[in-house]
Amino acid sequence: MNRQATSVLAAQGIGKTVKSGDSDLVILRDIELAVMPGEAVAIVGASGSGKSTLLALLAGLDTPTAGTVLLDGADLFALDEDARAELRGRSVGFVFQSFQLLPSLTALENVMLPLELAGRTDADAAASEILSRVGLAERLHHYPKHLSGGEQQRVALARAFVVRPKLLLADEPTGSLDAESGEAIIALLFQLNREWGTTLVLVTHDEHLAGRCTRMVRLTAGRIVP
Numbered sequence: 001m002n003r004q005a006t007s008v009l010a011a012q013g014i015g016k017t018v019k020s021g022d023s024d025l026v027i028l029r030d031i032e033l034a035v036m037p038g039e040a041v042a043i044v045g046a047s048g049s050g051k052s053t054l055l056a057l058l059a060g061l062d063t064p065t066a067g068t069v070l071l072d073g074a075d076l077f078a079l080d081e082d083a084r085a086e087l088r089g090r091s092v093g094f095v096f097q098s099f100q101l102l103p104s105l106t107a108l109e110n111v112m113l114p115l116e117l118a119g120r121t122d123a124d125a126a127a128s129e130i131l132s133r134v135g136l137a138e139r140l141h142h143y144p145k146h147l148s149g150g151e152q153q154r155v156a157l158a159r160a161f162v163v164r165p166k167l168l169l170a171d172e173p174t175g176s177l178d179a180e181s182g183e184a185i186i187a188l189l190f191q192l193n194r195e196w197g198t199t200l201v202l203v204t205h206d207e208h209l210a211g212r213c214t215r216m217v218r219l220t221a222g223r224i225v226p
Helices: 051-058 081-091 107-117 123-133 149-161 179-196 207-211
Strands: 009-020 023-035 040-044 066-071 092-096 167-171 199-203 215-220 223-225
Touching (some): 023 051, 023 223, 051 167, 123 149, 149 179
Antiparallel strands (some): 009 023, 215 223
16 A cells, blocks of 8 residues: 555655755755554654754645655645645644744634634634633633643644644644643643544654654654664
């Protein structure tokens, strides 16, 4: 079976090189990766190994020097920026280490935002439901500055899952949290992932978190190693 043909996400010969003074700095080289529906894949490696750069390329938030990415069968870099954004909005959820909540919006409004951008008329009800699901029924109208780090990451999880994405991309989702809050977020992330059948790709330096995934991909000096 051709894994790339049946994958949700596939990197094909991805390379990324940037200028560093008078020389070229190679961040990624010859990355081949296929992620199948329902998988939970951890991308691990030392700081500077290219993990976050690879995640940005897989999402089409950055452009490669070589190769391409297939997302839900579409060649990301054959699309213009607007079309890539539309595809991401339809198929991808994001969770970031720094939460990336809009400070001027309440928890409810932050979760409603991707639904409103998609033209959903039930944004209020759907956002309220999932915030209750992640244990924040009493915090709907609180602004991010009035929420703990763990609560902010729960809002971010709700925002990512509310669109029922085929693919969830997470960049160090517990990196800004204490151990107790981080463990609660890990449990919630995998519970939602199982229940909704979302495909998960996460970047982490946390071997415990990576071990919860169905597969681990290790980067060293910009290459995938066995």
